Amino acid sequence: MPELALLEQVVDKVRPLLGQGKVADYIPALAGVNPNKIGIAVTSIDGTTIGAGDYLEPFSIQSISKVFSLTLALTLYEEQEIWSRVGKEPSGQSFNSLVQVELERGLPRNPFINAGALVIADLLQARLGAPKHRMIELIRGLSTNPSLISDKMVASSEFEHSARNAAIAYLMKSFGNFNNDVDTVLRSYFHYCAMRMSCADLSKAMLYLANKGRCLDGTQLISPIQTRQMNALLATSGLYDGAGEFAYRVGMPGKSGVGGGIIAVIPGDMAVCVWSPELDHNGNSLAGTAALETLCQTLGRSIF
Numbered sequence: 001m002p003e004l005a006l007l008e009q010v011v012d013k014v015r016p017l018l019g020q021g022k023v024a025d026y027i028p029a030l031a032g033v034n035p036n037k038i039g040i041a042v043t044s045i046d047g048t049t050i051g052a053g054d055y056l057e058p059f060s061i062q063s064i065s066k067v068f069s070l071t072l073a074l075t076l077y078e079e080q081e082i083w084s085r086v087g088k089e090p091s092g093q094s095f096n097s098l099v100q101v102e103l104e105r106g107l108p109r110n111p112f113i114n115a116g117a118l119v120i121a122d123l124l125q126a127r128l129g130a131p132k133h134r135m136i137e138l139i140r141g142l143s144t145n146p147s148l149i150s151d152k153m154v155a156s157s158e159f160e161h162s163a164r165n166a167a168i169a170y171l172m173k174s175f176g177n178f179n180n181d182v183d184t185v186l187r188s189y190f191h192y193c194a195m196r197m198s199c200a201d202l203s204k205a206m207l208y209l210a211n212k213g214r215c216l217d218g219t220q221l222i223s224p225i226q227t228r229q230m231n232a233l234l235a236t237s238g239l240y241d242g243a244g245e246f247a248y249r250v251g252m253p254g255k256s257g258v259g260g261g262i263i264a265v266i267p268g269d270m271a272v273c274v275w276s277p278e279l280d281h282n283g284n285s286l287a288g289t290a291a292l293e294t295l296c297q298t299l300g301r302s303i304f
């Protein structure tokens with residue numbers, strides 16, 4: 001577990017990077033976020049959480065929700081039912097690309113690009129009576145924060161600008177890899193993306209990935225082997241087309257979102273969440289990546 005002073009040093013070190021990235025504006029409701037924010041929180045497997053900077057401020061988790069969706073699907077389906085619908089390979093394309101879906105006949109490369117997450121959302125829709133409710137319940141439980149909510153403004157802003165995600169879903173439907181009504185699944189998917197959580201909430205919620213599938217409250221959510229597999233997928237595909245650069249600089253399994261959050265895991269030790277809204281060219285938080293790089297280098301930790 002790092003000292004609180006180290007987290008404060010990390011925040012101070014990367015603060016000069018604020019101003020060098022670009023806040024996501026393709027979702028209008030996200031464009032108005034204050035760019036000058038930087039927070040970091042760490043939850044260790046002994047259950048303690050510490051943080052620095054804006055670590056208690058809620059933000060839009062966006063694609064970080066793809067970790068929760070896959071986890072929920074793993075609790076509902078046999079593995080083969082999932083992996084016959086979505087692959088396990090890095091995409092080498094931007095997170096919302098359509099070309100690969102066409103070339104690879106409707107089979108998304110992995111569950112963390114939009115196409116893959118939409119297939120997972122389709123699976124959740126098929127098996128759950130109230131998927132949005134179940135997801136919020138899961139996330140509240142994992143973070144031990146019963147007051148978490150999904151931001152309706154952000155979710156409907158995304159739905160109104162959903163041409164690209166809808167195109168991806170319809171393309172997959174044309175190949176027989178999407179079963180439910182596209183708009184219904186899109187609404188659920190946007191609801192998951194629009195969850196508002198702080199770095200402290202997210203580092204607590206992701207603790208199971210550092211602790212062989214065991215959550216903060218002691219329940220076993222997924223098995224140790226499933227957790228290892230999830231971390232392998234996060235290491236290879238969690239940062240989209242920036243996964244190689246992230247592995248090189250940070251060396252931890254991680255998942256980013258266009259709200260500027262990144263979660264990362266040191267298996268057997270701790271879950272970390274950073275947040276800073278300005279993104280780099282791959283859609284990953286610029287100062288957030290630098291904060292994780294500084295933290296790992298200072299701690300001398302890497303999975304490699």
Ligand code: DON
Nearest residue numbers: 062063095193256257258283
């Ligand atoms: O579907 C979308 O485009 C967004 N709701 C989520 C994208 C995202 O966070 C990609 N992350 N870097």
